Every structure is written in C-alpha cells, then in structure tokens.
Amino acid sequence: xxxxxxxxxxxxxxxxxxxxxxxxxxxxxxxxxxxxxxxxxxxxxxxxxxxxxxxxxxxxxxxxxxxxxxxxxxxxxxxxxxxxxxxxxxxxxxxxxxxxxxxxxxxxxxxxxxxxxxxxxxxxxxxxxxxxxxxxxxxxxxxxxxxxxxxxxxxxxxxxxxxxxxxxxxxxxxxxxxxxxxxxxxxxxxxxxxxxxxxxxxxxxxxxxxxxxxxxxxxxxxxxxxxxxxxxxxxxxxxxxxxxxxxxxxxxxxxxxxxxxxxxxxxxxxxxxxxxxxxxxxxxxxxxxxxxxxxxxxxxxxxxxxx
Amino acid sequence: xxxxxxxxxxxxxxxxxxxxxxxxxxxxxxxxxxxxxxxxxxxxxxxxxxxxxxxxxxxxxxxxxxxxxxxxxxxxxxxxxxxxxxxxxxxxxxxxxxxxxxxxxxxxxxxxxxxxxxxxxxxxxxxxxxxxxxxxxxxxxxxxxxxxxxxxxxxxxxxxxxxxxxxxxxxxxxxxxxxxxxxxxxxxxxxxxxxxxxxxxxxxxxxxxxxxxxxxxxxxxxxxxxxxxxxxxxxxxxxxxxxxxxxxxxxxxxxxxxxxxxxxxxxxxxxxxxxxxxxxxxxxxxxxxxxxxxxxxxxxxxxxxxxxxxxxxxxxxxxxxxxxxxxxxxxxxxxxxxxxxxxxxxxxxxxxxxxxxxxxxxxxxxxxxxxxxxxxxxxxxxxxxxxxxxxxxxxxxxxxxxxxxxxxxxxxxxxxxxxxxx
Numbered sequence: 001x002x003x004x005x006x007x008x009x010x011x012x013x014x015x016x017x018x019x020x021x022x023x024x025x026x027x028x029x030x031x032x033x034x035x036x037x038x039x040x041x042x043x044x045x046x047x048x049x050x051x052x053x054x055x056x057x058x059x060x061x062x063x064x065x066x067x068x069x070x071x072x073x074x075x076x077x078x079x080x081x082x083x084x085x086x087x088x089x090x091x092x093x094x095x096x097x098x099x100x101x102x103x104x105x106x107x108x109x110x111x112x113x114x115x116x117x118x119x120x121x122x123x124x125x126x127x128x129x130x131x132x133x134x135x136x137x138x139x140x141x142x143x144x145x146x147x148x149x150x151x152x153x154x155x156x157x158x159x160x161x162x163x164x165x166x167x168x169x170x171x172x173x174x175x176x177x178x179x180x181x182x183x184x185x186x187x188x189x190x191x192x193x194x195x196x197x198x199x200x201x202x203x204x205x206x207x208x209x210x211x212x213x214x215x216x217x218x219x220x221x222x223x224x225x226x227x228x229x230x231x232x233x234x235x236x237x238x239x240x241x242x243x244x245x246x247x248x249x250x251x252x253x254x255x256x257x258x259x260x261x262x263x264x265x266x267x268x269x270x271x272x273x274x275x276x277x278x279x280x281x282x283x284x285x286x287x288x289x290x291x292x293x294x295x296x297x298x299x300x301x302x303x304x305x306x307x
Numbered sequence: 308x309x310x311x312x313x314x315x316x317x318x319x320x321x322x323x324x325x326x327x328x329x330x331x332x333x334x335x336x337x338x339x340x341x342x343x344x345x346x347x348x349x350x351x352x353x354x355x356x357x358x359x360x361x362x363x364x365x366x367x368x369x370x371x372x373x374x375x376x377x378x379x380x381x382x383x384x385x386x387x388x389x390x391x392x393x394x395x396x397x398x399x400x401x402x403x404x405x406x407x408x409x410x411x412x413x414x415x416x417x418x419x420x421x422x423x424x425x426x427x428x429x430x431x432x433x434x435x436x437x438x439x440x441x442x443x444x445x446x447x448x449x450x451x452x453x454x455x456x457x458x459x460x461x462x463x464x465x466x467x468x469x470x471x472x473x474x475x476x477x478x479x480x481x482x483x484x485x486x487x488x489x490x491x492x493x494x495x496x497x498x499x500x501x502x503x504x505x506x507x508x509x510x511x512x513x514x515x516x517x518x519x520x521x522x523x524x525x526x527x528x529x530x531x532x533x534x535x536x537x538x539x540x541x542x543x544x545x546x547x548x549x550x551x552x553x554x555x556x557x558x559x560x561x562x563x564x565x566x567x568x569x570x571x572x573x574x575x576x577x578x579x580x581x582x583x584x585x586x587x588x589x590x591x592x593x594x595x596x597x598x599x600x601x602x603x604x605x606x607x608x609x610x611x612x613x614x615x616x617x618x619x620x621x622x623x624x625x626x627x628x629x630x631x632x633x634x635x636x637x638x639x640x641x642x643x644x645x646x647x648x649x650x651x652x653x654x655x656x657x658x659x660x661x662x663x664x665x666x667x668x669x670x671x672x673x674x675x676x677x678x679x680x681x682x683x684x685x686x687x688x689x690x691x692x693x694x695x696x697x698x699x700x701x702x703x704x705x706x707x708x709x710x711x712x713x714x715x716x717x718x719x720x721x722x723x724x725x726x727x728x729x
Contacts, residue, residue, distance in 0.1 A: 005552065012554050015579075019546025026544065087530055124376065132380035134600030144604070146580035152553075154580030227544040228571030228578070230600050238541040238567065240613075274547040278538035279509045281547075286648055 011152030020270035021081075022110060022159040025166035027262035029224055030239050031246040032173055033217035037260040038247055040177075040190050040208055044112045047119035048243060049236025051215045054092065054122070055085035056231040057130060063137040063226075075140045083224035084164070086216045093215025097208045105207075119236065126233035133232040143227060158227040165224045169217060174255065176213075186210050190253070220221025249289050251299030259298055265289065309570075311688030317390075323512040327359045330344045348386045361434040362665050367406040369394070369652075370413065370429035372450070377417025383442045385596055385641070385649035386464050387412070390439045392634055393652035403656045404665070411435060418674070419449035426729040430457040436665045437462065439651045444468060444511055450474070460667045461650030464518075465644050466591070468515035469723040474671060477654065478694045480647040481614055482515050482723045486591050489525055489699035489716040490612030491561070494589050497714065501559035505571075506548065509537035513563035516591060519728045520561055531556050538564065542599025543571035549579045552586065562590040569597055583608030589701075594642030595708065603708035615646040615684040616702045616710045625655070640708065646683050653679070654689065686718055694721030 034048050059081040066077035097119065106109045143161060146154040172307035177183040188196040189203045189210075197203050222231075229235070242265075250261030265285060293299070319470045350360065352364050361368035371390055373383040394408045402408055411433050413425040422441065430433045430453065430723035437460040441447040444467050454461050454475040461476045469482035494500040505526050507513025517535060524530045533555045536548055552560060576586075591611040595617050614636055617628060617640060627649065632639055654677065659665055677689045688696040696718050702710030 008554065011549050016547065017551070019544075019550060022546060023544050095405060124686050127376070127380065130386050133596070134381060134567060136570060136574075136602040138602070138606075144578070146578055148580065156575065156578035157578075158574070158578045187718075224545075228574060230567055230574075232567055233601070235567060238543065244310050269544075270547050274551060277536045278542060278545075278548065282539050282542075 006297070008152060011150065014149075014153050016154070016270065016274055017129050017173065018159065019268045022156075022162055023270050024263050024266035025241060026225070026228070027171065027246050027266050028222035028259060029162070029166050030218075030243040031250075031258050031262055033214040033221065034243050034247050035250070035255055036173070036177075036215075037211055037214035038049045038219065038242060038244075039258070039283065040186060041207060043105075043107065043110070043211065044108060045214070046112060046116040046240065047096075047122060047236075048115075048215075048218055049238070049240035050119045050122035050126075051089045051093065051218035051236075052222035052225065052239055053126060053231065053233070053236040055089050055219030057135070057222075057228050058085040058088045058219065059223040060130075060135045060137050060231055067138040074138065075142065078140060081306065082220055082223045085219040089219025089222075090212045090216035092211035094208060096215070097211040101211060102204070102207065110146060111168075119240075123233050123236070130233070134232040136230050137226045141229060160234060161227060162224050169220060170259065171253075177255065179307045182206075182209070212234065236284055245286075245289060249293065249299055251301035254301035255297070257299055257301030264300075310411075314667050335553050350663065355404055356648065356666065357664070358666050360436045360667075362406065362436060365406055366409050366523060367403060367410060367436050367665060368409045368433060369655075370411050370426075370435040370438040370440065370464035371435065372413050372415055372422065372425055372429060372438050373442060374417040374446075375412075375414040379415075379417040379442055379446075382596070382644070383415075386439075386442060388635055388639075389464075389631070389645045389649035390642070390652055393649050395634075396630065397652055397656050400428060403659050404663070407596075408652070410701035412637050415440070415446055419445050422446040423449045423453055424581050426453045426459070426461075427457075430454070430459040436659075437520065437655050437667075438458070439464075439648065439655075441465075447471075447476070460655075462655060464648035464651060466647070468512045469725070470515065470696075470729075471722055472692050473549060473669070476693060477651075477674065477689070478721075478723075479650045479654065479698070480644060481697065482694050482721050484722050484728065485520050485614070485697065485699055485719050485724045486612055487516055487520050488523055489719060490589055490591065490610075490701060491520060491714075493612075493701050493714050494559050494561075494587075495528045495530065495611075498559060498587055500587070501528075502555075502557045502559075503530060504533055504552055504555060504557035504560045505535040505562075506560060507563040508540050508542075508565045508568055510540060513537065513565070513592075516563050517561075519725065522728045538568060540566060542568050545572050545575045546579075549576060549581060553581065556586075558587065560586060560588040562588060563592045563690075565592050569593065570601045573601045575606045578658070583610075592646065595640040595710075596645065598704060598708045599640055603704065603706045606704040607706045609704045610713075611702045611710060612699060612708070613643040613702060614697045614699060615643045616700060616712055617641045618702075618709045619684060619700075619712060621681075621683070621685050623685070624683040629681040637667065648683060650679075650687070650695075653682075660691075664675075671672050688718070692721060692723060694719055694723055 036044050038153050062077050062081035066073040146156045148154055185201050185206050189206045193203055235240050244264045250257030269281050269285045272284055317515050336409050348652050352362055356362040363505045374380050387673055398407050408511050415422040429438055439462045441463050447463055464480055466480035466486055503516045524532055578682045591612050593611045631641055657677050658670045658674040662669040674689050680686050698718055699716040700712050701714040703713050704710050
C-alpha cells in the first residue's frame with residue numbers, strides 16, 4: 001500500500017469498517033428470522049429466502065403505488081412498506097404453519113422437502129405475477145447518495161438505514177424472546193413441550209406465532225434489501241445459503257450466537273475481499289467455517305436445550 | 308416493415324459463391340419483389356427439402372429454445388419475444404419460399420442438460436428446419452454436440468466470448484473483440500484513459516473478455532491495469548471493491564458484472580458517492596434490459612459498449628421499435644441481445660431464399676456474404692466464420708433508462724479467434 005497519504009489510508013480504513021458493518025447487518029437481517037424458526041422450533045425452512053423475496057416485492061409494490069399513483073407519498077412510503085412487508089409475510093407464514101408445517105414437526109427431512117417445494121412454488125408465482133425481470137424500487141430522495149463526512153469519507157445513506165433497521169429489529173427480537181410473556185412461552189415450548197403443555201401453554205398456538213414471526217422478520221429484511229440490491233423471482237435462493245451458514249455457524253438455538261457468527265463471517269469476508277478478490281474471499285471464508293464446524297459441530301455458542 | 312424496403316435493404320455480395328449462387332440470389336430477389344404484389348407459386352417440397360425436415364407444401368416448422376423458467380428466464384424472455392415478432396412479420400410477408408413458419412417452442416429451464424435434451428427432441432423428433440435459441444455460453448456448449456451430430460442449424464443471439472466457430476451455428480451477437488477493442492480505443496482517445504480497473508462476474512465470459520481487454524490495454528494502448536477482480540455470480544456486496552477503486556483512482560473502470568449482481572453493484576457505487584462523473588466507467592454487460600432492473604437514476608452517465616441501443620436513430624430501428632412496442636406494449640424495452648435475436652429469423656429467411664432450399668448444408672453455404680443495410684442496428688454482413696460484421700457503439704445512459712449514442716465505429720470484422728489475445 002505504498003504511495004498513499006495517511007489521510008487516504010484513514011479514510012479507506014473508515015469506509016472499509018463501514019462496509020464490513022453493513023455486510024454484518026445484511027447477514028444478521030437474513031439470519032434473524034431463520035434463527036427463530038430453525039433455532040427455536042427446529043424447522044428447516046428452505047423457503048426462507050422466498051419470504052425475503054416476498055417482503056422485497058411488497059416493498060416494490062408500495063414504491064410503485066407511491067411513485068406512479070400517489071407521487072406525493074414518495075418521500076414517506078418506505079416505513080409503510082416495511083410494515084406491509086412484515087404483515088404480508090407474517091400472514092403467509094401463519095397460513096403455511098397452519099396448513100403445512102404443523103403436520104411435519106416430527107419429520108425433519110419431510111419438512112425440508114416440503115419447504116423446498118414451497119420455495120419453488122413461490123418462485124414461480126413471483127415469476128408469473130411480477131415477470132422474470134429484476135425489479136428495482138424507486139428510492140425516496142433522502143435515501144439516495146451518501147453522507148460525506150470528510151473529503152474522502154463517503155458513508156452510503158442506504159447502508160446507514162440498513163444498519164438502523166437491523167439494530168431496531170435485533171433489539172425487538174431480544175426483548176420479545178427474553179422479556180415478554182410470549183417469549184417465556186416460546187422458550188418453555190422449545191425446552192420441554194410436554195411440560196409446557198401441562199403448565200397450560202397452548203403450544204400449537206405458540207408454534208404458529210413463532211413461525212409467523214420468523215417469516216415476518218424475513219419480510220422486513222427483504223424490504224431493507226431493496227435499497228441495496230434488486231428483486232427478482234430467484235433472489236431468495238441467493239440468500240438462503242448464507243442464511244443457513246450464519247445460523248448453523250452461530251449455534252442453532254442461540255440468538256447471541258447468530259449475532260456473533262454474522263459478525264465474524266461478515267468481517268472476514270469484507271476484509272479478505274479488500275486484500276484478495278471477491279471470489280477468493282468467499283472461498284476462504286466458507287472453508288474456514290467448514291473447518292471450524294468440523295471441530296465444533298454444535299456451532300460457536302452451544303445450545304443448552306433439552307430436546 | 309414493408310417488403311419493398313426489406314428487398315431494397317438486402318444485398319448479397321456472393322463473394323464466396325460462384326455464378327450459380329448469384330443466379331439464385333437474382334431469382335430470390337425477383338421472388339421477393341413478386342411477393343409484394345401477388346402470391347407466387349411456391350417451389351415443390353421435394354425440391355426444397357431433400358433431408359426430411361418438417362416442411363410441407365405450405366408450412367415450415369422451426370424451433371425456439373430458450374429458458375422460460377429458472378434464473379435465466381429474466382434474460383431470455385426478450386429474445387423469445389424478438390424471434391416471435393420476426394417470424395410473425397416474415398409470415399405476414401408471405402413466409403419463406405412460400406411457406407408459413409410454424410413454431411415449436413421448448414423450455415430449456417435454465418438447465419444445460421435440459422437444453423441438450425430439448426435440442427435433441429427438436430432436431431430428431433420434430434425435424435425442425437432451424438432453431439433460434441440459447442443465451443448463455445454454457446447452454447450453447449451443451450447443445451453444440453447435438454447440432455453437429457444431427458446437422459441442425461442454430462441461430463445464437465448473445466454477445467459472447469468468441470473462441471468458437473461451428474458449421475451448424477450462426478452467431479448474431481458480437482464476439483468479444485468486436486465489443487471490447489473498439490470500446491477501449493474510444494476510452495483511450497476520448498477520455499484519455501491510461502489506467503484501467505477490470506471488474507467482472509466470475510465465469511467464462513467476463514474472464515475471457517477481461518483477458519482480451521488486459522492484452523489490448525497493455526500491448527496496444529500501452530496503458531496500465533491497476534486491478535482485476537471477479538465476484539461470484541449473484542454476489543450482492545461490493546463495499547470492499549468500491550473502496551479499492553476509490554483508493555486506486557483508475558481513469559476507467561471496465562466492467563462485465565451480470566445478473567442480479569449488476570443491480571447491487573450500481574446501486575452501491577452510486578450510494579458510495581462514486582458517481583460516473585467522478586469515476587468514468589465503461590461496461591459490456593448493461594443493455595436497456597438491465598437498466599430496467601438497475602433503475603435509470605443509478606446508471607446516469609455510465610457508458611456501455613454495444614452494437615445496438617433502442618434509441619438508435621436509424622429507419623430500420625424505428626420500424627423495429629414501433630413493431631415491438633405494438634406487439635408487447637409501450638413499456639417494453641429492447642436491449643442489444645433482443646435485437647440480435649430479431650436478426651436470426653430474417654438472416655435464416657434470406658439464406659434459405661438464396662439457397663432455394665431448406666437443406667441445412669445449402670442454407671449454411673448460402674449464408675456468408677449476405678448483407679442487410681437496413682437492419683435495426685444498421686449495416687451488417689454475414690462472414691465466412693458465421694459471425695457478423697457490425698459497428699460498435701458507445702452509449703451514455705440517461706436517467707430515463709435510454710442511452711445517447713456518443714460514438715460509433717466503422718463496420719468491424721468479426722474475429723472469434725483473435726491472435727495475440729489468448
């Protein structure tokens with residue numbers, strides 16, 4: 001790195017730090033919903049990526065309405081889109097649990113196949129409804145461009161927003177799981193279903209809401225991603241591998257583990273792709289994760305759950 | 308598109324063929340002129356079809372083989388639309404050798420073995436006279452052995468990496484040198500670019516293209532490549548790369564990022580404050596189709612090196628755009644590959660009429676030398692090597708998703724096996 005001034009290097013260091021941070025947020029957003037569904041309920045939801053995509057398409061629809069039908073709403077549509085994305089995916093998740101998943105709780109492999117199939121069906125529905133081409137949302141002006149901290153340092157505004165959404169959502173999930181009555185029920189059901197039933201908890205209802213909540217969070221993540229990438233029928237399949245990677249690496253039933261693992265993978269990838277090329281960074285990151293999982297199959301944070 | 312203009316626009320130099328060829332050409336031109344005024348007697352089926360193709364006294368069957376489902380459907384839809392439009396127009400003008408074209412459409416489903424299987428079916432069971440299809444190089448490579456074994460005929464629309472030439476395939480898009488060299492020369496002369504940063508998706512087309520670009524920059528332009536990077540297909544995080552570009556400050560970023568990555572790449576460039584005013588950028592992978600997904604506001608000021616832009620101010624293009632929009636809606640956009648796909652059926656019709664036969668070998672033999680001066684992208688000529696002579700143009704994108712053509716080259720000879728570039 002010869003020939004650069006100290007100021008330039010500091011600026012790059014700062015921006016590089018931010019790009020690592022926003023990658024961390026992307027990973028965490030992707031993984032949060034799945035961490036709840038897979039981590040707390042043990043359901044392998046292969047359609048998770050499609051729930052993300054659905055959230056993204058709902059955002060696209062909202063932006064389309066805001067820009068083409070009611071242009072004066074363009075500046076304000078985004079928060080509305082997030083809420084709609086949450087509601088839409090929450091409802092779909094609720095129905096999926098009610099009519100599909102609950103019949104398969106004791107058959108993990110069948111769940112895998114059923115949700116995989118559901119994912120394919122959803123993909124084709126997206127393709128039929130929205131067309132095969134990628135869609136891009138029209139962003140409100142306040143989300144475009146970057147905040148110029150100094151001459152050299154540019155912090156992308158859309159990245160900042162993703163960071164903000166991630167922080168709020170993560171805190172929300174933590175409070176919900178560890179501070180609310182509903183969270184107690186969820187954790188009780190996870191730890192010992194029979195006892196929870198005996199204590200008067202309607203575990204079927206808890207399952208349904210947990211699954212729906214996981215899907216709803218995926219929807220919010222999808223909405224947030226429209227600001228940094230595009231939306232196509234198969235967008236979800238791009239995310240699903242990374243999502244499972246983060247959750248498994250973190251340790252299935254640990255939310256803290258998910259956060260730590262998202263952070264580790266994101267930083268490794270971001271720093272490596274600065275010094276190597278994008279493809280090599282991905283290869284090395286994946287290899288490291290595989291090797292660590294060979295020695296520590298339970299993931300970074302072991303779950304202390306009685307099954 | 309009226310028959311007279313088409314007849315006037317077509318020319319056949321007959322460089323490769325002898326007197327018989329010229330006579331056939333003459334006969335074909337006369338036939339075309341006749342079509343405009345009155346229906347003519349079609350030549351008998353035994354005469355025009357000696358190899359058992361699906362040709363009857365009043366129809367000829369062709370195949371369309373593209374992905375309608377799966378990841379590639381996003382890109383291949385435009386090609387299917389253009390091919391169908393061309394065939395419809397040809398039929399409206401009286402068809403080929405007096406026969407209406409019937410289409411059998413198969414779905415390659417973005418899966419390369421499926422492409423091979425479907426081409427097998429089209430050639431052996433349906434006996435189609437020709438196939439318009441494939442998009443990715445991988446799918447073309449998968450069907451190539453089938454076409455060569457069954458002696459089928461394929462019109463392939465996508466600009467691609469070159470290094471291929473088959474008796475059974477006509478390539479209606481640019482091979483790599485046609486797209487890259489002229490574009491880099493332009494950047495060198497007009498933008499004064501001396502240092503280059505090469506960025507691509509990680510598969511054969513960008514890698515081969517960048518190899519050619521690097522050789523050209525280093526050996527011909529005597530410039531410097533300050534970085535060369537590939538990102539996995541579908542990658543959506545370019546933060547680190549953008550920082551590296553900011554640090555190296557190249558005169559030009561030369562890009563070949565494809566698919567969903569493309570969208571993320573431009574959105575993030577823009578968001579990181581790296582506008583194209585500050586950092587000039589030339590790409591070989593952005594057409595009107597991609598801009599639709601990326602959003603015009605994210606590519607304003609970006610340069611693309613293509614043979615075709617929807618905004619081209621040529622009579623042939625105006626007719627094409629109007630016909631395309633009339634059939635597929637006002638909002639439809641036409642990218643470079645869509646236009647290449649539109650050429651396929653027309654070039655085939657012209658070759659069949661020059662050959663006076665549907666037989667593949669005769670059609671192939673009659674093809675080189677065919678010229679079309681009023682094609683949507685202007686002059687073109689079919690070369691001996693089955694690629695097209697064509698111009699390269701530099702378009703500068705505007706916020707409305709259309710490009711201003713800022714420069715165009717002379718008609719460039721196709722050179723799929725460029726010496727000194729491998």
